[in-house]
Amino acid sequence: AQSVTQLDSQVPVFEEAPVELRCNYSSSVSVYLFWYVQYPNQGLQLLLKYLSGSTLVKGINGFEAEFNKSQTSFHLRKPSVHISDTAEYFCAVTSSYGNKLVFGAGTILRVKS
Amino acid sequence: DTEVTQTPKHLVMGMTNKKSLKCEQHMGHRAMYWYKQKAKKPPELMFVYSYEKLSINESVPSRFSPECPNSSLLNLHLHALQPEDSALYLCASSQDYGQIETQYFGPGTRLLVL
Numbered sequence: 001a002q003s004v005t006q007l008d009s010q011v012p013v014f015e016e017a018p019v020e021l022r023c024n025y026s027s028s029v030s031v032y033l034f035w036y037v038q039y040p041n042q043g044l045q046l047l048l049k050y051l052s053g054s055t056l057v058k059g060i061n062g063f064e065a066e067f068n069k070s071q072t073s074f075h076l077r078k079p080s081v082h083i084s085d086t087a088e089y090f091c092a093v094t095s096s097y098g099n100k101l102v103f104g105a106g107t108i109l110r111v112k113s
Numbered sequence: 114d115t116e117v118t119q120t121p122k123h124l125v126m127g128m129t130n131k132k133s134l135k136c137e138q139h140m141g142h143r144a145m146y147w148y149k150q151k152a153k154k155p156p157e158l159m160f161v162y163s164y165e166k167l168s169i170n171e172s173v174p175s176r177f178s179p180e181c182p183n184s185s186l187l188n189l190h191l192h193a194l195q196p197e198d199s200a201l202y203l204c205a206s207s208q209d210y211g212q213i214e215t216q217y218f219g220p221g222t223r224l225l226v227l
Binding site: 041045049051090100101105 | 153
């Protein structure tokens with residue numbers, strides 16, 4: 001079975017600063033990784049996904065993530081955040097045996113002016 | 114169009130009420146999902162429908178009854194709920210199940226059980 005650990009429950013950062021949200025996974029089989037964002041009182045929106053190929057994945061809103069198989073990580077990064085990036089971010093994993101998403105506990109990104 | 118719609122947005126019900134949550138997508142997706150999300154927690158899978166048949170039931174209590182009337186619609190019938198069932202209920206859909214398909218989520222129905 002797969003599992004996901006998001007190492008930070010909250011990340012405060014000033015506007016225009018870079019940010020990294022950390023995600024580690026465990027699985028005995030090949031995995032596929034996703035980052036979703038949830039704005040207050042809304043559903044989840046896909047930011048980016050890694051299925052195969054290049055380990056650096058670019059997503060919407062200027063976010064990117066790097067798949068690191070040796071470190072079993074899929075950290076999310078943005079070089080310069082905006083106030084509007086304030087939201088909760090979920091890392092999720094699934095495997096080739098089905099489409100059941102397993103989510104991490106979430107990281108709340110708070111961007112301050 | 115990558116939109117999944119859910120109605121109602123908010124719902125307050127008593128423990129003896131019967132209500133239904135509705136989800137709709139017009140992307141031609143053949144897999145649809147119900148998730149439950151408690152406050153400050155990640156979404157937890159409840160049910161998966163694939164080609165209008167129930168594929169996965171994650172040991173959900175029978176007071177939650179899903180229904181998939183057609184390939185575009187997914188309902189969740191609620192009866193005799195408990196206050197601990199108060200949560201955000203999210204619907205999602207994907208092109209297929211059993212493949213690595215992106216799940217598209219609706220905005221959710223926020224349910225309060227009194």
